[in-house]
Amino acid sequence: MPETIPVDSVGLVTPITLHIKSPLLLDCGRSLPSYDLIYETYGKLNSDASNAVLINHALSGDHHAAGYHSMEDKKPGWWDSAIGPDKAIDTNHLFVVCMNNLGGCKGSTGPTSINPETGKIYGPDFPIVTVSDWVNSQVVLADQLNIQQWAAVVGGSLGAMQAMQWAISLPDRLKHALIIASASKLSAQNIAFNEVARTAIKSDPNFHDGHYSEHNTLPRQGLGLARMLGHITYLSDEAMGAKFGRELRNETLNYGYGVEFQIESYLRYQSISFVERFDANTYLLMTKALDYFDPAKEFNNDLAATVASIKAKSLVISFTSDWRFSPERSQEIVDALLSAGKEVTYAEIEANQGHDAFLMPIPRYIEIMTNYMNQVIADIKLS
Amino acid sequence: MTLRLDLQIISNWIPDGSRVLDLGCDNGTLLHHLQQRGITGYGLEIDNSKFADCIQSGVNVIQADLDQGLPQFADQSFDYVILSQTLQAVKRPDFLLEEIVRVGKQAIIGFPNFGHWQCRLQLALGGHMPKSKSLPNAWFDTPNIHLCTVQDFNKLCEKDSISVLRRSIVNHAHQDTIGTRLLPNLFGQIALYQIKKLPI
Numbered sequence: 001m002p003e004t005i006p007v008d009s010v011g012l013v014t015p016i017t018l019h020i021k022s023p024l025l026l027d028c029g030r031s032l033p034s035y036d037l038i039y040e041t042y043g044k045l046n047s048d049a050s051n052a053v054l055i056n057h058a059l060s061g062d063h064h065a066a067g068y069h070s071m072e073d074k075k076p077g078w079w080d081s082a083i084g085p086d087k088a089i090d091t092n093h094l095f096v097v098c099m100n101n102l103g104g105c106k107g108s109t110g111p112t113s114i115n116p117e118t119g120k121i122y123g124p125d126f127p128i129v130t131v132s133d134w135v136n137s138q139v140v141l142a143d144q145l146n147i148q149q150w151a152a153v154v155g156g157s158l159g160a161m162q163a164m165q166w167a168i169s170l171p172d173r174l175k176h177a178l179i180i181a182s183a184s185k186l187s188a189q190n191i192a193f194n195e196v197a198r199t200a201i202k203s204d205p206n207f208h209d210g211h212y213s214e215h216n217t218l219p220r221q222g223l224g225l226a227r228m229l230g231h232i233t234y235l236s237d238e239a240m241g242a243k244f245g246r247e248l249r250n251e252t253l254n255y256g257y258g259v260e261f262q263i264e265s266y267l268r269y270q271s272i273s274f275v276e277r278f279d280a281n282t283y284l285l286m287t288k289a290l291d292y293f294d295p296a297k298e299f300n301n302d303l304a305a306t307v308a309s310i311k312a313k314s315l316v317i318s319f320t321s322d323w324r325f326s327p328e329r330s331q332e333i334v335d336a337l338l339s340a341g342k343e344v345t346y347a348e349i350e351a352n353q354g355h356d357a358f359l360m361p362i363p364r365y366i367e368i369m370t371n372y373m374n375q376v377i378a379d380i381k382l383s
Numbered sequence: 384m385t386l387r388l389d390l391q392i393i394s395n396w397i398p399d400g401s402r403v404l405d406l407g408c409d410n411g412t413l414l415h416h417l418q419q420r421g422i423t424g425y426g427l428e429i430d431n432s433k434f435a436d437c438i439q440s441g442v443n444v445i446q447a448d449l450d451q452g453l454p455q456f457a458d459q460s461f462d463y464v465i466l467s468q469t470l471q472a473v474k475r476p477d478f479l480l481e482e483i484v485r486v487g488k489q490a491i492i493g494f495p496n497f498g499h500w501q502c503r504l505q506l507a508l509g510g511h512m513p514k515s516k517s518l519p520n521a522w523f524d525t526p527n528i529h530l531c532t533v534q535d536f537n538k539l540c541e542k543d544s545i546s547v548l549r550r551s552i553v554n555h556a557h558q559d560t561i562g563t564r565l566l567p568n569l570f571g572q573i574a575l576y577q578i579k580k581l582p583i
Contacts, residue, residue, distance in 0.1 A: 313443075334445065335455045338425070345438060346445045350431075364431060371438040378441070 002068060002076075008084045009076060010042040010067035010091055017107060020140055024102075030127040034116060037141050038107030039063050039099035042083060043091035045145070051380050052147045053089060054138065054166075054174075055079065055098040056159030059230075059286045060278060062106035065098040066091075081361040088369040093377045094151065102137050103129045103285040111281035112213070124210025124281055131158075131293045135165045142173070152176035152376045153312075156358035157325060158286065161293045164333070168295050171311040176376050178369070180317045181358040183329035184303055184336070185294040190324065193233055194287040197226035201280050210281050223280045224271030231270050236321035236354035303336035313343040315372045317365065319357040320350050345372065386416055388557030392575055393465060393491050396549065397422060401462040404486065406449055406479075407469035411437035418442070424461060450474045456486040467493040468517070471527040477539060484545055484580035493575045496552065498532030498568040516555050517572060533568040540578060549577040 005011050018037045025031045040063050045052060055065050057078065066083035068076055083089045083096055100108040103126060111126040142150070153174045155163040160182030167177040186194075201207060204222030208215050232240075244263040259265050299306040314337055318330035327348045337344040349365045351357040357365070386394060390413045397403060399420045408414055408426025410433045417424075418441070426444040428434050437444035447455075450473055464487030470476050471494055483490045495517035496502075502513035512522040520527065531539075533552060540547055552571030553559050562570030 315438075331455075338445070338455050339457060343443050344425075344445070345443050346447075347434060348446050364435070367435045368438060371435050374439065375441050 002071065002073070005068065008086055009080065010084050010096075012071075013040050013042065013064075013067040013069065013077075015040050015063055015069075015107060018141060018144055024133070024137055024140070026127050026133045027130040028127050032102070032109065032127070035102060035109035035137070036107065036113070037099055037102070037109075037137060039097055039141060040065065040067075040077075041098075042066055042096040043094050045095040045147075046380075049145075049147050050149070050151060050383055051093060051377075052095045052097060052142075052145070052150050053376075054142075054150050054153045055083070055089075055096060056134075056153070056155030056162040057098065057101065058155075058157040058159050059290065060274070060283075061159070062104060063098045063100040063108075064106075066096070079359065081359070082366065082369065088366050088373055089154070090373065090377070093380070094373075097141070097145065097147075099138060099141055101129075101134045101286075103282060103289070105279035105282040110279070111210075111285065112279050121213050122281075123213060124284075126281065126285065128285055128288050128292075130289055131161045131165045132169065134162055134289075135169060138162075138166075139170065139173070148173065150174040151380050152178060152373070154178040154180075155182070156180040157182055157355065158290055158293075161290070165293075165295060167310045167312045167314065168306060169309075171309050174312045175379055176372075177310075177312045177314045178317075178372070179314060179330070179333060181319055181322055181325045181330070181355055182333070183325050184296060184306075184333050186291055187329070191291050193229065193324070194291055197229055197287060198284055200225035200229065201284060204280075207280065210284075212280065218275065219280045220272075220275045223275050223278065223283060224268075226283060227271045227274040227278075228267045231267065233324045234355040236323065236352055238321060238352045239354055239356075242352070303332065304339040307333075307336050307342060308340050310337070310340070310342050314345070315369075316344060316346045317358075317368065318346075318348050319353070319355070319365075320348060321352045322355045322357060324355040386412065389467065389493055389553075389573055389575060390416070392551055392553075392557065393467060393493065396491055396577055397463055402460075403463045403465060404453075404456065404461045405465045405467075406453075406483070407466065407472075408437060408442065408444060409433050409467075411440045411442035411444060413465070413467070414442040415440040449479055452478060453482045453486050458485055459488050461487045462489065463487055464490045466490065468495065470494045471530050473529065476529050476531070477543070480539065480545070481543060484543070484578065487579075489548065489577060489579045491575065491577050492536075493573065494531065494536065495527070496533050496568065496571045496574050497530040498534060499572050500569050503569075515572070533571060533574050536574065536576065540576075544581045544583065545578050546581050547576055547578055551575045 021034050023031045023033050064077040065079045066077040085092045100106045103110045105112050111122050115122045153163045153166045160179040163177045201222035204219035206217040207219040247262040296303045296306040318327035334346040401422050403424035405426040408428050414426050427447045464483045473479050505513040552567035552574045554572050
């Protein structure tokens with residue numbers, strides 16, 4: 001809980017919900033007749049709406065990227081280290097927008113919302129949405145905010161896939177794309193991890209084929225297990241070793257199957273706290289959106305041809321110890337952009353935190369992002 | 384901002400509007416300067432401390448290890464590939480040179496001439512590894528692991544069917560003197576070559 005708001009914080013923020021009455025046609029063929037989009041903004045939109053930056057959240061993220069909702073908040077938004085006055089994404093100059101993705105569980109329409117056609121909770125009947133669908137819904141938001149062109153579209157992991165899709169599908173609507181700790185498609189191993197997570201959720205007896213809310217229960221075990229697995233893959237062996245090692249909770253071994261090592265205790269805590277704040281159907285949906293993302297599929301698997309439409313300049317960043325979205329995956333994106341003659345900068349950051357590094361205030365990472373965003377700001381002033 | 388003299392020479396050799404690849408682009412000074420003349424392209428740099436400066440100056444920079452070659456670039460995809468004061472620091476200069484002339488229609492290579500009389504004198508009479516303004520490190524901590532002379536470089540070009548289109552061999556003040564003109568391998572401290580691969 002902040003006793004006072006730090007000077008480099010965006011301060012207290014209030015989410016805004018936009019109700020859209022016109023239908024959104026989805027990749028799966030179905031459409032949402034009407035839907036809500038919840039978002040937050042930080043900083044001020046300038047008179048020609050040229051200083052807007054779109055932030056895309058990752059799998060379990062939401063629209064609360066920076067600042068505090070109240071003085072009682074224990075923690076600020078998920079990317080507070082990068083967004084704020086005089087921070088890498090400087091709200092003194094930029095108008096920052098972050099939206100909860102459709103299918104989410106934090107305020108945008110998703111499985112926990114009421115289906116207007118039935119008057120009941122969507123639950124598992126909520127259509128599977130894709131990265132393209134999210135981009136299309138963000139176009140609706142941009143239009144509502146009168147933002148014709150983003151100064152930058154930024155994301156890490158799944159969020160970076162959205163930034164890529166923006167650049168590919170709507171080349172005139174962004175000047176810069178920041179693609180952090182991502183891939184142009186998931187590897188088989190990555191899909192496999194997602195499938196284990198989904199299996200954990202679906203095999204929980206309280207899952208009820210996704211209709212758990214009608215049974216007034218939650219698939220706590222399954223979702224918690226999915227989170228544990230995810231969490232392990234987002235960290236590196238080195239980071240986990242440094243943080244927990246083989247440290248025991250008590251001094252001696254119990255010769256039992258209870259929690260003994262600190263890492264076990266940590267994972268259990270992570271899973272319990274996650275279950276309280278996240279919806280299982282949303283988790284299933286988000287992992288599917290990840291699995292399906294493959295923009296080159298429509299271009300004969302030729303990534304260079306896929307990115308040929310891009311007009312934005314790109315900054316691609318990877319982290320050395322990230323084995324879920326390894327530097328090689330980022331290099332594939334960079335190689336395609338180079339081969340297509342696009343403007344691109346690529347940095348591989350030395351970091352031992354694994355995939356989660358993209359959320360951390362690693363000095364070199366922040367320096368590179370700050371310097372790049374200074375160019376984004378310079379471009380706004382030029383135009 | 385005034386450009387270092389060798390970079391000034393390189394810059395003068397590149398026509399406006401060219402597409403360039405600057406290998407070991409340092410803090411992006413040359414590329415930034417070239418951009419003002421409508422020259423576009425990328426820099427490659429592996430040194431973390433220089434990388435952020437490149438971004439600050441608005442240069443497209445790719446973090447890459449030159450020892451891996453240039454597999455991400457297609458044949459003849461740049462008008463000029465520039466390698467300034469870096470050839471001697473790579474593991475296989477011959478391999479990199481091949482890659483350079485594959486990727487670039489032309490290339491500009493700058494390197495310190497190890498055949499300069501002061502180097503020769505230090506080794507012949509002093510009996511120790513030479514040090515100079517362009518080669519200030521001790522033998523045990525130098526990044527310059529493959530030093531060569533003007534003569535050595537000429538031979539490598541000949542062996543690889545690379546033709547020398549232009550060259551400038553100068554002293555540290557980047558002036559050419561009677562000495563650097565008559566006996567470049569003895570009096571030249573810095574060598575700049577503009578080269579291209581001969582059609583096979």
